[in-house]
Amino acid sequence: MSIIRVENLVKKFGNITAVNDISFKVEEGTIFGFLGPNGAGKTTTINILCTLLSPTSGRALVAGYDCMKEPASVRKSIGIVFQDTTLDKDLTAYENLVFHAYLYDVPKIEMKDRVNDVLNFVDLYNRKDDTVKKFSGGMKRRLEVARGLIHRPRVLFLDEPTLGLDPQSRNNLWEFIAELPKKHAVTIFMTTHYLEEAEVCDRIAIIDNGKIIATGTPDELKKIVGGDVVYIRTSDNVNAKREIQRSFGFDVLEKEGELYMTCSMGDTCIPEMIRTIGEKVLTVRLQRPTLNDVFLKLTGKAIREEEVSGEGSILESIRAYRRRH
Amino acid sequence: MEFNAIYVIVARELKKFLREKSRLFSAIARPLLWLFIVGAGISRLVPRDTGMPYTQFIFPGIIGMTILFSSMFSSISIIWDKEFGFMKEILVAPVSRTSIVVGKALSGTIVSTIQASVILALFPFLGFQLSLIQIMLVLLICVSVSFCISSFGIVLATFYESYESFSVIMNFIIMPMFFLSGAMYPVKLLPDILKIVAQLNPLTYGIDALKHAIFPDGMGQMSPDFSLLSCASVIIGTSLVFVFVASRSFERKG
Ligand SMILES: Nc1ncnc2c1ncn2[C@@H]1O[C@H](COP(=O)(O)OP(=O)(O)OP(=O)(O)O)[C@@H](O)[C@H]1O
Ligand SMILES: [Mg+2]
Numbered sequence: 159m160s161i162i163r164v165e166n167l168v169k170k171f172g173n174i175t176a177v178n179d180i181s182f183k184v185e186e187g188t189i190f191g192f193l194g195p196n197g198a199g200k201t202t203t204i205n206i207l208c209t210l211l212s213p214t215s216g217r218a219l220v221a222g223y224d225c226m227k228e229p230a231s232v233r234k235s236i237g238i239v240f241q242d243t244t245l246d247k248d249l250t251a252y253e254n255l256v257f258h259a260y261l262y263d264v265p266k267i268e269m270k271d272r273v274n275d276v277l278n279f280v281d282l283y284n285r286k287d288d289t290v291k292k293f294s295g296g297m298k299r300r301l302e303v304a305r306g307l308i309h310r311p312r313v314l315f316l317d318e319p320t321l322g323l324d325p326q327s328r329n330n331l332w333e334f335i336a337e338l339p340k341k342h343a344v345t346i347f348m349t350t351h352y353l354e355e356a357e358v359c360d361r362i363a364i365i366d367n368g369k370i371i372a373t374g375t376p377d378e379l380k381k382i383v384g385g386d387v388v389y390i391r392t393s394d395n396v397n398a399k400r401e402i403q404r405s406f407g408f409d410v411l412e413k414e415g416e417l418y419m420t421c422s423m424g425d426t427c428i429p430e431m432i433r434t435i436g437e438k439v440l441t442v443r444l445q446r447p448t449l450n451d452v453f454l455k456l457t458g459k460a461i462r463e464e465e466v467s468g469e470g471s472i473l474e475s476i477r478a479y480r481r482r483h
Numbered sequence: 484m485e486f487n488a489i490y491v492i493v494a495r496e497l498k499k500f501l502r503e504k505s506r507l508f509s510a511i512a513r514p515l516l517w518l519f520i521v522g523a524g525i526s527r528l529v530p531r532d533t534g535m536p537y538t539q540f541i542f543p544g545i546i547g548m549t550i551l552f553s554s555m556f557s558s559i560s561i562i563w564d565k566e567f568g569f570m571k572e573i574l575v576a577p578v579s580r581t582s583i584v585v586g587k588a589l590s591g592t593i594v595s596t597i598q599a600s601v602i603l604a605l606f607p608f609l610g611f612q613l614s615l616i617q618i619m620l621v622l623l624i625c626v627s628v629s630f631c632i633s634s635f636g637i638v639l640a641t642f643y644e645s646y647e648s649f650s651v652i653m654n655f656i657i658m659p660m661f662f663l664s665g666a667m668y669p670v671k672l673l674p675d676i677l678k679i680v681a682q683l684n685p686l687t688y689g690i691d692a693l694k695h696a697i698f699p700d701g702m703g704q705m706s707p708d709f710s711l712l713s714c715a716s717v718i719i720g721t722s723l724v725f726v727f728v729a730s731r732s733f734e735r736k737g
Contacts, residue, residue: 208575233577244568248499260491261576305572 161186161313161345162207167216169202169368176202178368179216184347184361186312187339191359192349195453199368200349201241204315207347208238221312234262237306237344241317243298245290251277251301252286255308262309276304279341280334296327303334307342314338316348320355332358353379353448364452371456377422380447383455386424387445390417390431392438405434484585488578492586493593496560500594510598514549518542518605525667534705535698539609543693544666546621549602550595550629551664551686555657557591558636562649580730584637588726591633592626599625611697620696627718628689634725635685641732665690670708685721688714 162184169177177199184190192200205211207218209229218225221235245254255273264272277283280300290298299319306314319335320328336358338344348359356362356376363373372379380386392398399410399417406427408419421427424444432439500506518541526537533540564570573583603621606613613621639656643649661667663677664686673681681687692714694707701707 210571210574230577230579233575236575238575240568240571242568244570244572246495246569247567248502249495253495253498257491257495258572258576260487261573261578263485263487263577 159186160184161221162190162347163217163219164203164207165217167203167206167218168214169199169206169211170214175368177206177213180365180368180370182363182370182373184313184345186345187343188360189336189339189346189348189358191356191362192347192365193351193353193356193362194349194365195351198365200365201317203365204238204317204347204349207232208236208315209233234309235312236315237309237311237313238315239299239302239306239317239319241321241349243302245298245302245305247291248289250287250289251282251293254290254301255305258305259308264309272308276307279307280304295322296324296331299323299327299331300334303331307338307344310342311344313345313347314342316346318349318351320350328355353452354446364456366453366457372452379452381422383447383451384420385422386427386447387418387420388424388428388431389441389443389445390435390439391415391441392417392435393440394438398435398438401435402431406431485578485582488576488582489586489589492573492583493590496557496587496590497593499560500590507598510549510553511601513552514545514602517548518545518602518609534701534703536610539611539698540705541667542606542609542611543690543697544664546599546602546625546693547628547664547666547686547690548661549599550625550689551632551657551661553595553598554591554629554632555636555653557594557633558587558640559646559649559653560590561587561637561640562643562646565644566646574733580733581726583733584634584726584729587637588630588634591636592629595629595633596622596625599629606697613697617696617699621693624689624692624696627715627722628686628692631685631689631718631722631725634722634729637729638725638732641729660684660686663687665694665708669704669706672704685717688717692718 160183162182164183165181167177167180168175180199180203192203194200202211206213207220207225209225209232212226220232223231223235225232246257249257252273255276256269259269259273274283277286280303282297282301282304285293285297290301293301299321303314303316303319316335320331323331332355335346335348338346350356353362353376359376361373361375362379363370364379365371372382390398395412395415395417399412402408402410402417402419406421408421410417410419412418424446428442428444432442518538522538522541522545529537561570564573600622603618603625639652640649643652659680663673663681664684665681666686670678670681670687670691688709691707691709692711694701695711695714698705
């Protein structure tokens with residue numbers, strides 16, 4: 159069963175079309191990723207799905223309820239972690255959670271247990287009596303996820319859950335999010351800027367300028383750019399190139415004395431390649447495709463300038479790829 | 484209406500109020516200043532034969548002022564909640580918008596009534612002798628007027644997003660509301676145009692009701708301007724309108 163169904167959704171703010179006729183479905187118990195650059199319309203879509211905004215036209219159903227006609231039922235079925243924190247910083251972690259439990263009419267006898275359970279789940283039990291003011295960004299994020307789970311929602315929305323976190327906390331949070339569907343019987347709808355982060359998703363939709371430009375599993379999307387790019391420096395480029403082309407059938411290109419090729423599974427490809435060309439190998443590096451690459455491929459423009467710089471070689475390979483198709 | 488939600492909204496607000504002791508102090512300092520300094524000064528200008536000392540006449544008005552400031556400013560919590568995002572947590576919850584407004588209005592009501600009671604407790608120093616029934620009646624009126632003004636503040640707060648713009652409009656509205664409420668001078672003495680404005684001000688009826696309760700046999704110029712029944716109907720009627728309007732404008736935007 160599709161737990162979220164969006165049909166021809168449009169949202170205009172004056173003459174800005176934030177969401178431009180999008181349709182998609184999310185299956186129950188899966189993690190769905192909404193991927194797009196700043197201003198793509200991700201938050202606007204979430205706000206419509208969680209009944210904070212009304213669409214200009216189109217339809218949205220969450221847990222079988224119409225977001226426009228049955229907002230109360232939708233609200234009961236969802237939990238949400240907004241892009242910007244919505245905790246009361248003057249209250250303690252525990253008080254924030256109890257507030258939420260009352261708002262969602264959690265039965266009083268269960269309240270304490272449920273609050274303590276989620277606090278343990280996000281590893282904040284021993285900080286429960288600290289005011290949220292004293293929490294780090296990552297702790298606040300975890301507390302918000304915990305809060306979103308207290309009332310046992312069927313869908314949990316996460317709007318850029320890793321915003322402002324260091325790489326370590328990002329990874330922890332992703333591991334934690336990946337476990338949610340099984341542990342809490344919940345469907346996850348999340349947004350992010352990074353394809354790497356969308357790795358945990360079962361399905362991804364890429365949105366740009368209010369339009370969905372691609373949907374698929376993370377692997378399917380990476381295949382759009384032809385997968386990973388492997389760079390090899392060898393002592394004998396000419397022969398190495400010939401050997402790789404013969405054994406793997408890759409299109410091997412050369413740039414600044416370095417060979418490079420795109421392959422769908424870089425990690426398994428590298429060992430085989432080294433076995434084939436043996437001693438000639440000097441250095442090997444692997445570049446995973448980013449959202450920016452998929453983006454470039456689909457729209458012909460970069461997402462953000464700073465992400466484009468330093469990726470000259472991969473841009474080259476994509477241009478080469480595009481010329482060939 | 485969801486009583487659990489109303490309860491927890493009120494509990495949060497009171498918890499924050501109690502953690503912030505300075506608010507109670509400053510809320511009480513203002514009426515004391517008006518009562519004992521401004522009131523005492525003006526009383527020298529007012530002829531003695533008007534029926535009662537001027538400091539007694541303004542007592543209901545000063546209670547009304549306490550309620551006005553404290554109720555209007557309690558709605559600032561909505562602006563803070565919007566600025567810090569907490570409002571979204573409340574708005575996505577399966578709670579009717581009316582419950583949210585009632586919860587916020589009741590928080591304002593409780594805080595204002597506490598402050599008004601502190602001022603009311605000064606009555607022996609002003610030469611009043613109030614019976615227990617009168618005191619109960621005054622408290623009842625304080626509760627209803629506080630609810631009315633708090634929900635008016637909430638109506639305003641639903642239209643503003645930032646603290647700066649909201650405090651500008653607050654200062655612009657509060658002072659005229661106070662001066663055109665019969666607090667400092669009877670409405671019946673005002674020029675016609677101002678009299679009309681005063682009659683559109685819900686606080687006028689609140690203060691008038693307090694006059695009925697505090698000096699039921701006030702006479703001449705100092706007597707109440709309206710009947711107690713009309714005061715009660717205006718206060719209850721406008722409260723309902725304000726709650727309705729605020730709930731409506733809390734509905735999703737756009
Ligand atoms: N309340 C609003 N009024 C006017 N325009 C808005 C409003 N909210 C969003 N927009 C516009 O709609 C577009 C989409 O915004 P949205 O917040 O949905 O983007 P996003 O994908 O969440 O971006 P980000 O990654 O930066 O969070 C933007 O152009 C934005 O300026
Ligand atoms: Mg966003």
